[in-house]
Amino acid sequence: MKTTELKTPGFSPSRVEQTKKTGITKQEAIDNHKNAAIHFEQAAKFHWEAAKFHEGGNEENAQQSAILAQGHHFLAKEFQEADAVYHALND
16 A cells, blocks of 8 residues: 655745744744735735736836835745744644
């Protein structure tokens, strides 16, 4: 009978093993929450800017704001993912 490895959605086994080895402190988990929030807020700000630029017909600035929003969203998701690993291993 073949055993199936239990997998956490969104995480490769190597990423989970790396986190287990290095560990994440409670303060780092708190900081991950704060950093995720900061970047999600910035993403929202740039999405609002992009919408305003679109309404005003300024497509170039709308595109730039949209790209900045996507960048902040990516960074927020990185912090969120690190926090999810912390909770998966410590809860």
